[in-house]
Each structure stands twice: as C-alpha cells, then as structure tokens.
Amino acid sequence: xxxxxxxxxxxxxxxxxxxxxxxxxxxxxxxxxxxxxxxxxxxxxxxxxxxxxxxxxxxxxxxxxxxxxxxxxxxxxxxxxxxxxxxxxxxxxxxxxxxxxxxxxxxxxxxxxxxxxxxxxxxxxxxxxxxxxxxxxxxxxxxxxxxxxxxxxxxxxxxxxxxxxxxxxxxxxxxxxxxxxxxxxxxxxxxxxxxxxxxxxxxxxxxxxxxxxxxxxxxxxxxxxxxxxxxxxxxxxxxxxxxxxxxxxxxxxxxxxxxxxxxxxxxxxxxxxxxxxxxxxxxxxxxxxxxxxxxxxxxxxxxxxxxxxxxxxxxxxxxxxxxxxxxxxxxxxxxxxxxxxxxxxxxxxxxxxxxxxxxxxxxxxxxxxxxxxxxxxxxxxxxxxxxxxxxxxxxxxxxxxxxxxxxxxxxxxxxxxxxxxxxxxxxxxxxxxxxxxxxxxxxxxxxxxxxxxxxx
Amino acid sequence: xxxxxxxxxxxxxxxxxxxxxxxxxxxxxxxxxxxxxxxxxxxxxxxxxxxxxxxxxxxxxxxxxxxxxxxxxxxxxxxxxxxxxxxxxxxxxxxxxxxxxxxxxxxxxxxxxxxxxxxxxxxxxxxxxxxxxxxxxxxxxxxxxxxxxxxxxxxxxxxxxxxxxxxxxxxxxxxxxxxxxxxxxxxxxxxx
Ligand code: SF4
Numbered sequence: 001x002x003x004x005x006x007x008x009x010x011x012x013x014x015x016x017x018x019x020x021x022x023x024x025x026x027x028x029x030x031x032x033x034x035x036x037x038x039x040x041x042x043x044x045x046x047x048x049x050x051x052x053x054x055x056x057x058x059x060x061x062x063x064x065x066x067x068x069x070x071x072x073x074x075x076x077x078x079x080x081x082x083x084x085x086x087x088x089x090x091x092x093x094x095x096x097x098x099x100x101x102x103x104x105x106x107x108x109x110x111x112x113x114x115x116x117x118x119x120x121x122x123x124x125x126x127x128x129x130x131x132x133x134x135x136x137x138x139x140x141x142x143x144x145x146x147x148x149x150x151x152x153x154x155x156x157x158x159x160x161x162x163x164x165x166x167x168x169x170x171x172x173x174x175x176x177x178x179x180x181x182x183x184x185x186x187x188x189x190x191x192x193x194x195x196x197x198x199x200x201x202x203x204x205x206x207x208x209x210x211x212x213x214x215x216x217x218x219x220x221x222x223x224x225x226x227x228x229x230x231x232x233x234x235x236x237x238x239x240x241x242x243x244x245x246x247x248x249x250x251x252x253x254x255x256x257x258x259x260x261x262x263x264x265x266x267x268x269x270x271x272x273x274x275x276x277x278x279x280x281x282x283x284x285x286x287x288x289x290x291x292x293x294x295x296x297x298x299x300x301x302x303x304x305x306x307x308x309x310x311x312x313x314x315x316x317x318x319x320x321x322x323x324x325x326x327x328x329x330x331x332x333x334x335x336x337x338x339x340x341x342x343x344x345x346x347x348x349x350x351x352x353x354x355x356x357x358x359x360x361x362x363x364x365x366x367x368x369x370x371x372x373x374x375x376x377x378x379x380x381x382x383x384x385x386x387x388x389x390x391x392x393x394x395x396x397x398x399x400x401x402x403x404x405x406x407x408x409x410x411x412x413x414x415x416x417x418x419x420x421x422x423x424x425x426x427x428x429x430x431x432x433x434x435x436x437x438x439x440x441x442x443x444x445x446x447x448x449x450x451x452x453x454x455x456x
Numbered sequence: 457x458x459x460x461x462x463x464x465x466x467x468x469x470x471x472x473x474x475x476x477x478x479x480x481x482x483x484x485x486x487x488x489x490x491x492x493x494x495x496x497x498x499x500x501x502x503x504x505x506x507x508x509x510x511x512x513x514x515x516x517x518x519x520x521x522x523x524x525x526x527x528x529x530x531x532x533x534x535x536x537x538x539x540x541x542x543x544x545x546x547x548x549x550x551x552x553x554x555x556x557x558x559x560x561x562x563x564x565x566x567x568x569x570x571x572x573x574x575x576x577x578x579x580x581x582x583x584x585x586x587x588x589x590x591x592x593x594x595x596x597x598x599x600x601x602x603x604x605x606x607x608x609x610x611x612x613x614x615x616x617x618x619x620x621x622x623x624x625x626x627x628x629x630x631x632x633x634x635x636x637x638x639x640x641x642x643x644x645x646x647x648x
Contacts, residue, residue, distance in 0.1 A: 015637065015640050015641055015644045016637060016640050020618060021618050021619060021622075022618075022619045022633075023617070023619055025634065025637055025640065025641070027641070027644055027645075036488050036489070036540075037539075037540070037541070039491035039492070040491070040492065040493055040541075043492070044631070048631070050635075053641075064488070065489050079489075080489060082489040082490065082491075083489045085489075085491060086489045086491055089491055131539065131541075132539065133537075133538055133539035133563060147539040147563060148539065148563075149539055149540070149541035149563065149566065149567035149570065150541040151541060151567065151570040151571065151629075151630070151631075152566075152570070154631060155630060155631055155634055158631065158634070158635065159631075159634040159635065159637070159638075159641060160641065160645075161634055161637070161641055163619070163630050163633070163634065165617065197476060197533065197536055198533045198536070198559055198561070201559070201561065201562055202562060228539075228563075231536070231561065231562065233562055233563070295476055295478070295536070295537075398485045398488075399485060399486060400485050400486060400488055400489060404486075417480070417537065417538070419478045419480040419481070419537055420480070420481065420503070421480060421481075421484055421503050422480050422485065425484075425503055
C-alpha cells in the first residue's frame with residue numbers, strides 16, 4: 001500500500017504496536033527541553049528515583065523566561081525572582097543529568113525551535129518532541145515533531161518514549177505560485193482561516209504542492225510552526241533537495257551525510273497514498289493576511305473589510321483593517337525570527353524610520369540569527385530606523401520574561417498567537433508577516449508592505 | 457504521580473459558555489514561571505476573576521457555587537492553544553475533576569487524562585442543555601462511559617480511550633506502564 005511521509009516516519013518509531021486497549025509506544029529521536037515545561041518533570045524523576053534514559057538524545061536551551069535586555073553591568077534584568085529561579089533550575093537539572101545545554105554562554109542559544117534546525121539536530125525522519133506546542137516547526141524537514149505536556153516530558157526523560165495513538169492524516173495542497181509580497185506567514189494564516197482553529201484536530205498535516213516546494217526552509221518552518229493553530233499536533237513537508245542543502249555546515253549533521261540524505265529523500269509520500277482529509281487552496285488567491293480577532297483563525301486579507309465585530313480587539317465589522325493605528329511592532333518568535341525574516345524587514349526599513357508613535361521591538365530567534373544579522377549590518381538599519389534590537393528569546397510572543405504591551409495597545413506581531421492577553425493583559429495582537437510588521441512600523445498603521453513600497 | 461481513582465462523580469456544574477477558551481485564559485502565560493504544581497488553582501482564569509488590585513470580582517468563577525462545582529461545562533473547542541499542562545493542573549487545583557464540551561482540543565485532552573482530569577466530549581443537544589442549565593447536577597459514570605442528566609432525564613454516552621479509562625479507574629499513571637516496557641525499548645534501541 002502506498003504510504004505517506006507521516007506513515008513512514010511513524011512506522012519507523014513504533015516500539016510496541018497500538019491495540020484497541022492501549023496506545024502505541026513510540027520512540028523519540030530528539031527531545032528538546034527548555035525551562036518552562038521541565039521543572040515538574042525533573043521533580044517526578046527525582047521522586048521516583050529515575051535517571052534520564054538518553055541524555056544524548058536530549059538537548060536543552062533557555063528561551064522563554066529569559067530577559068532580552070542586558071543591564072549596563074552585564075547582569076540580566078529578570079522579570080521576577082521566579083523567572084530567574086526557573087532558568088537556574090533548568091541549568092541545574094540538565095547539569096545533574098548530563099544533558100547538553102545551550103545556555104547563556106553558547107553561540108547556539110535561542111528559541112528552542114530556531115535552535116534545533118540551526119544546529120542541524122533536526123533531521124528528516126526523526127521523531128522530535130518538546131514541551132511546547134510549536135514543536136511542529138521541525139516538521140518542515142520531514143520530521144514528525146509535536147508538542148507534549150510536562151507529564152510526557154517526564155516520560156521521555158525516563159523512557160525516551162511516549163504513548164500515543166496514531167493520529168489521522170490530513171493533506172493541505174497549495175498549488176501554484178504566490179504573488180509578489182505574499183509570504184509563508186500569509187499562506188499559513190490563509191490556511192487556518194480556511195480550515196478553522198479546530199480543522200486539523202486529531203490530525204497530522206502534510207503540506208504539499210508547488211507553493212511549499214518553492215519555499216526555502218525558513219518559510220517551510222513558518223508554515224509548519226502554526227499547524228497547531230489549525231488544531232493539528234504536527235505538520236510536515238517532504239524532504240527534498242532544498243532540505244538536504246540546508247544541512248551544509250551544520251554542526252550536528254549526520255556523519256555519513258550522503259547515506260542519510262538518500263534515506264531522507266526516500267521518505268516522500270508515495271504516489272497514490274491516501275489521507276483521511278484533504279483541503280486545497282490556490283496559491284494565487286492568497287493575499288497578505290492579518291488577524292482581526294482573538295484566535296489565529298480570525299484572519300483576513302490585509303486589503304479587506306473586518307468581517308465581524310470584535311469587542312476585545314475594538315474592531316468593527318465593515319471597516320478597512322489597513323489604516324488601524326498601531327502602538328507596537330514585534331518581529332520575533334519561532335514563527336518569524338530567522339535571518340530571512342530580518343532581511344525582509346531590513347529591506348523595508350532601509351533609509352526609513354519607525355513612526356514616532358510606534359515602539360518597534362525586534363528580537364532575533366537565536367544567537368546565530370543575531371550574529372548573522374549583525375554580520376550583514378541589518379541591526380544598523382534597524383537601530384538607525386529607531387527600532388530596538390534585542391537579545392534572542394521568545395520575548396513578546398508570550399511575554400513570560402516581562403516583554404509585554406500596555407493594556408489597550410495594538411501590537412502588530414510576527415508571532416503565532418493572538419489570544420486575549422497573550423502579549424499582556426488587555427493587549428490586542430494582530431498577527432502578520434515580517435513585511436507587514438515592518439511596513440506598519442514605518443507608517444504607524446496597519447500597512448501592506450507592497451502598498452508602502454509602491455508609494456515611495 | 458498517580459492520582460485518585462475516578463469511577464463516578466456527581467456534582468453541580470459551572471458553565472463557561474464562551475467558545476474556544478484557550479489555555480492562556482485558563483492560566484495566563486505569565487504564571488508559567490511556577491516550578492511546582494501547587495497553588496495554581498487560585499490563578500485559574502486569573503484575568504477573568506480579579507480586578508486591577510487583585511481583588512476577586514463578580515465573575516461566576518468566584519461564586520460559592522462555582523467553588524463547590526467539580527464539573528466544568530465549557531463552550532465548543534475548549535482548551536485550544538498552548539500545550540501547557542499547567543492548564544489541567546490549575547483546573548484540578550481549583551476543584552474541577554472533569555470538563556464537558558462539544559469539542560476539546562487535542563493536547564489539552566491528552567494532558568488532562570494524564571493527570572486524572574476527565575475531558576468529556578458530549579453530543580450537541582446535551583451540551584446545549586448543559587450550557588442552558590448552569591448549576592444542575594450531573595453524574596459522570598466512567599465505568600459505563602455515560603453522562604446522566606437527572607433533571608432532563610437523559611443519558612448520554614461519551615468516548616474515552618480504553619487505556620486512559622483504565623488508568624483513571626485504577627488511579628494509575630502512564631509512567632508505570634512505560635517503565636514496564638523497558639525490555640522492548642532496549643531492544644528497539646539496540647536495533648538502531
Ligand atoms: S517563540 Fe513563542 S511560540 Fe515559539 S517557543 Fe517561544 S513562546 Fe513558544
């Protein structure tokens with residue numbers, strides 16, 4: 001029977017088959033951990049007298065509760081003693097259990113989903129878990145990657161396995177080419193708007209079609225990253241030449257690379273494989289997208305009229321969303337904080353300034369992104385324009401480190417969630433691409449980058 | 457980390473009608489710096505329940521009935537958003553042992569079961585009735601896999617993974633089960 005990419009990766013990792021009475025036991029090739037979803041898991045290990053089974057398959061970083069500013073004296077302004085304690089607990093736990101950790105002194109520290117691929121730790125065909133729902137990001141490489149809760153973090157630490165029933169499969173086809181100025185972020189927002197925030201529930205999505213084949217790895221990561229916002233545990237894209245080429249120079253790339261690459265390419269879905277659910281979109285129909293409401297499915301084309309009232313967002317049905325006043329612009333998060341995203345932003349900000357009324361906060365996804373951006377001089381463009389260029393971390397995506405907006409503020413954000421209060425109590429989040437975010441920073445109102453570029 | 461066995465539960469309900477209640481509402485992200493599970497109940501739905509000075513407001517969650525309710529009835533697609541397990545921890549620490557909705561998000565669903573908190577997806581008509589009758593007594597019978605609504609006379613089946621059901625009935629957790637598979641895991645590792 002023809003198999004899908006998901007079928008193939010799943011089958012390789014089944015330790016004990018699923019039956020009616022019990023879920024499958026699935027082996028995990030890479031366990032990414034960070035400070036937020038691990039302390040209680042390590043506590044359980046300690047309580048039960050267990051060790052970490054495979055520290056060699058576990059990789060840690062600190063990203064969520066970490067400050068993105070540095071004090072003059074080099075110390076770090078943690079938002080609370082609790083946040084600092086959480087970071088220190090991660091460092092202590094990983095040291096105790098012999099887990100490689102990219103902490104403050106590592107040039108690879110970063111948002112866990114930016115760091116994994118950059119290190120070359122994320123391989124096609126691997127099973128990857130992390131106590132974080134945006135783990136699906138790694139699916140861009142053809143890995144089966146999904147978020148787990150803290151209890152399961154404990155399971156994986158202790159047994160390197162999780163118990164899981166095989167999810168259903170869903171294929172999202174996007175054929176054709178994107179118009180100029182339409183990015184991966186717009187594609188995934190258009191997909192979520194179409195299928196709904198529960199449309200992928202219980203499914204693993206495979207993204208197929210020319211639209212994804214044309215994308216670079218960074219763009220594919222942006223797409224897979226937000227699979228969870230359509231309800232899906234994981235999103236995957238078949239490995240191809242673009243995937244293989246990404247591993248050039250990556251420190252954790254496989255030793256026998258040619259052999260690995262040949263194997264990766266064999267993972268692509270077989271012709272004629274079937275899915276439990278299929279959805280089709282035409283790339284040519286997709287426009288730059290923004291959200292107007294309080295979940296990612298409430299997305300709309302930037303040149304459109306708000307389709308319904310939203311009290312929390314203070315949006316009125318029938319009004320143009322473009323032109324809405326913006327207080328803050330955030331470019332960052334595991335969705336859009338890679339070098340490619342900052343190149344797009346720099347192109348738009350080159351020779352321009354951030355509007356006086358806007359605070360622009362740019363947070364690279366990792367030390368590597370920061371190093372590369374600075375080597376290319378992008379930070380100079382940002383600083384000259386009046387934007388802030390900070391230390392890597394999750395920052396305003398989740399605001400756990402204190403990087404939040406003021407009540408009532410409208411933030412155009414390249415992150416992935418616009419839930420009420422996500423970026424601070426009462427803060428209104430508009431999700432958008434890096435291009436839209438940068439253009440809106442310049443004008444001070446929600447702006448399509450193409451319109452801005454044409455008007456100059 | 458086993459939990460008390462769950463067989464049958466009869467309780468009044470607390471109703472939160474809103475659809476798509478995400479885990480950021482259940483427990484706002486800024487509380488995720490907590491390094492233990494205790495004390496999360498008073499932070500559950502924090503941003504709905506307290507005024508600027510941290511005083512309880514008149515939200516139904518602050519009523520005495522709510523605090524006595526062990527069953528939460530929530531609008532469609534409950535628990536979407538972040539995979540934080542702090543969400544079921546907070547709900548349990550608040551005093552709930554089950555949530556009933558017409559749809560419950562995947563990860564929340566899985567996280568809840570792992571902690572002995574029962575997520576129940578029930579047919580639409582019963583869900584609507586529950587939404588319209590806050591505070592009514594409901595019986596959840598996990599052995600029979602049904603929800604009984606004495607006031608409307610109805611009995612409604614629900615589905616639960618047989619393995620999770622067994623774990624809940626016995627008050628055992630999955631870690632013990634996985635530790636029991638050590639040989640199979642070792643064999644798998646050796647074959648890699
Ligand atoms: S950037 Fe945001 S979504 Fe990504 S890992 Fe950090 S908090 Fe989670």
